[in-house]
Amino acid sequence: MTTSATVSASTAARETLEPFVELKFPVRGTQLPADHNYGLYAALVHQIPELRQQHDISILTIPGFGDRQGKISLTSDSCIRIRVPISKIPLAYQLAGKPIAIGKHPINIGIPQVSVLHPSANLRARIVTIKGYMQSEPFLAAARRQLSNLDISAKISIPADRSGNPSRKTLKIKRYTIVGFTTEISGLSDEDSIQLQRCGLGGKRHMGCGIFLPCKEDRDV
Incomplete structure (x- = not known):
């Protein structure tokens, strides 16, 4: 059974956590492998080696239009979304304006929009x-x-x-x-x-x- 003291301790611990934000970097390119999880991470680490040690940073893969043959076509909505504690915004922001290559596919990273996380029940x-x-x-x-x-x-x-x-x-x-x-x-x-x-x-x-x-x-x- 969860006691009121446990609940209070949990709430207090959450309140001391640094707020997170999400940086949404637009990307421009033509095509990527549908499975580019590792390729994207490797390309970003090549630009910012310190990312390798940042265990509280999350990197979403790039959405696109899938061809069901292992590729996606990039669209005007394609982007890289990176979640970071507020103190690490400057680290992630170094990606702005950078060209990278995911395997043999070049893309250009734009200037990000920064937003707070919003709750959703689902x-x-x-x-x-x-x-x-x-x-x-x-x-x-x-x-x-x-x-x-x-x-x-x-x-x-x-x-x-x-x-x-x-x-x-x-x-x-x-x-x-x-x-x-x-x-x-x-x-x-x-x-x-x-x-x-x-x-x-x-x-x-x-x-x-x-x-x-x-x-x-x-x-x-």
Whole structure:
């Protein structure tokens, strides 16, 4: 049972956390691999080596129009979204105006818009990876434990894919394939929603994993 003292301690701990913001960098280019999680991270680290040590920074992959053959076409809405504590805005802002290459695909990064995180009762991550959990039921149990560790109470689920199976996703990191699942969290309080958007679930958040968006914003590309 959660005591009032525990709840108070949890609330106090959250209030001492540094506020997070999201930098939304427009990008210009033509085409990218649909699985560019690692490629994007490697390109950004090449520009800012310090990113490698920043465990509280999350980097969303770039949305585009998928061709279902392993590529996406970039659109006027394509962007890189990076979540950072306020004190680390200057670090991420160094990307503004930089040209980078993701594999053989060049893109140009524009000047970002900076916004605060807004609560939403229903959040979705395109892929969440938890090491050692590659089947849906054990994965959900592990994800519930992580939510509990964040003092978040909400419903967690894996939506079905087009075949009616739990939506399983993969990403490649060099020679390795990482398995994860699309994950939805619903019934969040405003405070828990912000907490989840700050902290995420699972690993590989430098590579677009475990990062939650309001369901209406999520794009499955």
